[in-house]
Amino acid sequence: VRDAVPEASGQGYVEVLDRVYESGEPHVAHGSRILLARRAGFPLEPRFLDFIYQPIRDTDGAITGIIVLGTDVTDRNRAERSLIQAEKLAAVGRLAASIAHEINNPLEAITNLLYLVQLTEEKTQRLSFLKMAQQELDRVAKITTQTLRFHRQSTNDRPVCLQDILENVIALLGGRLRNADITVERDFATRGEIIGRDGDLRQVFLNLFSNAIDACRTPGRIVVRLRNAVDLSTGERGVRISLGDTGIGMSQPVRQRLFEPFFTTKELTGTGLGLWISKEILDHHKGKIRIRSSNAEHNHGTVFSIFLPDRKP
Numbered sequence: 102v103r104d105a106v107p108e109a110s111g112q113g114y115v116e117v118l119d120r121v122y123e124s125g126e127p128h129v130a131h132g133s134r135i136l137l138a139r140r141a142g143f144p145l146e147p148r149f150l151d152f153i154y155q156p157i158r159d160t161d162g163a164i165t166g167i168i169v170l171g172t173d174v175t176d177r178n179r180a181e182r183s184l185i186q187a188e189k190l191a192a193v194g195r196l197a198a199s200i201a202h203e204i205n206n207p208l209e210a211i212t213n214l215l216y217l218v219q220l221t222e223e224k225t226q227r228l229s230f231l232k233m234a235q236q237e238l239d240r241v242a243k244i245t246t247q248t249l250r251f252h253r254q255s256t257n258d259r260p261v262c263l264q265d266i267l268e269n270v271i272a273l274l275g276g277r278l279r280n281a282d283i284t285v286e287r288d289f290a291t292r293g294e295i296i297g298r299d300g301d302l303r304q305v306f307l308n309l310f311s312n313a314i315d316a317c318r319t320p321g322r323i324v325v326r327l328r329n330a331v332d333l334s335t336g337e338r339g340v341r342i343s344l345g346d347t348g349i350g351m352s353q354p355v356r357q358r359l360f361e362p363f364f365t366t367k368e369l370t371g372t373g374l375g376l377w378i379s380k381e382i383l384d385h386h387k388g389k390i391r392i393r394s395s396n397a398e399h400n401h402g403t404v405f406s407i408f409l410p411d412r413k414p
């Protein structure tokens with residue numbers, strides 16, 4: 102490798118080979134970034150590789166060599182990144198619409214209250230209208246500051262509070278929930294403090310809630326639950342969030358394809374990228390997602406259950 106791809110030295114690849122040789126453990130990497138000299142005299146080019154280092158042993162078990170298999174997945178990576186970008190843009194558009202909606206209600210109230218102030222002579226009455234207007238303004242301020250806070254903190258891993266994120270998502274979707282006559286039941290046994298990216302996690306829950314709203318026929322019900330939990334398969338501690346809806350549920354074929362990019366049953370309104378992206382984000386958090394769903398005629402609905410482990414910062 103040192104002879105054939107000299108530019109790989111100094112990028113960690115030769116070191117990994119040495120480690121495989123010493124430990125005898127195979128090494129598998131997905132979408133690993135490497136700078137390669139593709140044409141003589143040109144600068145190094147960033148490429149992405151899937152690769153496997155598999156030690157080969159002789160009959161005594163001694164390592165005699167390593168099979169190195171590398172696949173250039175740069176084009177696939179680029180395509181995936183532009184998909185993520187597309188869904189992020191769509192999510193931003195939906196978010197902007199929700200925020201505009203949430204801000205519009207208090208603004209209408211303020212307009213009416215100020216009109217009443219102009220008509221009223223009586224001082225205590227005027228003061229009470231002004232006080233109500235002030236409360237509506239506080240609502241607007243709360244929505245905008247929360248949104249800005251999430252926006253700024255979106256890209257780094259840091260302590261986050263899942264309860265706050267869920268409350269923010271519910272507040273942002275308030276208009277849609279009211280219009281569709283869907284009640285939200287909260288069952289929070291913990292604040293859900295973990296290390297993560299709050300902007301990304303908010304996108305996951307925004308999408309799960311939107312999907313639940315889309316699935317519900319009015320009137321409907323969504324139950325959101327937050328618990329400290331242990332992942333039974335690994336013994337890891339963490340938080341479990343579950344989101345249940347009384348929506349139409351899913352058929353077996355839909356359940357199987359849920360996480361595929363572009364898979365949607367909402368012909369005009371869906372991008373089919375929401376859950377695919379959510380899965381990526383949860384993978385980054387080393388999280389797990391499980392789904393139970395029934396589309397039986399009298400007992401239908403869906404529960405998404407997510408486990409997020411406590412991780413060190």
Ligand code: ADP
Pocket residue numbers: 308312313316346348349350351355359364365366367370371372373374375376377403
């Ligand atoms: P989109 O919402 O744009 O369709 P998603 O990736 O968010 O894309 O969801 C993919 C599909 O999964 C949806 O079109 C829908 O068929 C199904 N789905 C997701 N969540 C639910 C739910 N809570 N109830 C019923 N179907 C759901």
Ligand code: MG
Pocket residue numbers: 308311312375376
């Ligand atoms: Mg969706």
